[in-house]
Amino acid sequence: MEGTTIAVDVVSVGVRADHAMQIPDSFGQAGWYRFGAAPGAAHGTAVIAAHVDTLTDLAPFSQLRHLRHGAAIKVQRRGAPPVVYRVADVALQPKDRFDGRKLFRRDGPHQLRLITCGGKWLDDRQDYSDNVVVTALPE
Template sequence: MNRKTTSDGTRRPLAPAPRTAAHGSAALGSAARVAAAVVTMALLIAGCTAPQSPATPEPTATQTASPETARPGTEPPGTPPAQAPPNPVPGSTIPVRPATPPAQAPAEPAPRFLTVEGTTINMPIVEVGVSPDGAMEIPEPFNEAGWYRFGPAPGAAAGTAVVAAHVDTTSDSAPFSQLKSLAPGTLVAVQREGAQPLTFRVTGVELMAKDAFDGASIFRRDGPPELKLVTCGGRWLDEQQDYGDNVIVTAVPA
């Protein structure tokens, strides 16, 4: 099968592979609810490639990283479901680790738009949660980013706000493919609902292997405030039908 080679490493095959539960639910790339008392968070992203073509999609209220999962943003943050999401499906290679649930809904306004200086990253942000297989959801449209709504929001006094999106489609790069090349000092602007926009400054870019993903450092609820932008990176692994790494950009209030 023909493959494309990009600056991101080896691109996935042009023909989309069958999507498993793990690939359909989360970040960063291929691609919910969560109980207020129990949150099971996967390493971060189970897949990295959006299934649609590069043409700009028309997001709807029910589009999510998984066709079977309604967007968590359609219910108020902190509303407990009937039960906690199940553990990842058997055979999943994404480790899970418990995450401390928030005491209450984030006090800061929800982020609604993201731009990154010197790039074409200029995209809306939607609220996402946890998919049934225990991974962070990722919006299906490749030009849309997801904010983990059960964690801190950008602008919170403490903890890490996590925003993730696909790295590519089956035929082209997505805006977040540019994360790997951001230089320290790059400015990131976040527009918020009913509040003043925020500006963050990039302090570093890290390539973290998915099989050694430190979820506790990413989904952090205390400590200095940070913004984490996450997508997939590294080489495309045919056997796993996924990228081998996550690209993680860390930014602090400017």
């Protein structure tokens, strides 16, 4: 979808007791994983994640699956200029094959990963089958 605008406040998050990344309770916020790379870092992956929906509506990150290759993503930073990335890939990643080491890497070339739920709703798990993972590279 050309011209898709996804605007959310990004807050710093850590790890839950079950070792999963925290996600803000507010559906209008996304969480940046503070133990990894920050947006604009020289190396590693900056990870920002948010809910896909609420009990009654879609949340802003529901639009991630519609981003096109080459779409611009601008991350505003407090006390620093914004960082612009370009979408390199949008993929569904099965939750039962989630590779956290690859996703949350702290070395290698810098990139941004935006994550939300996707795929099919699984009533027995009360969760989605997949994650939508957008990989974006700095301009």
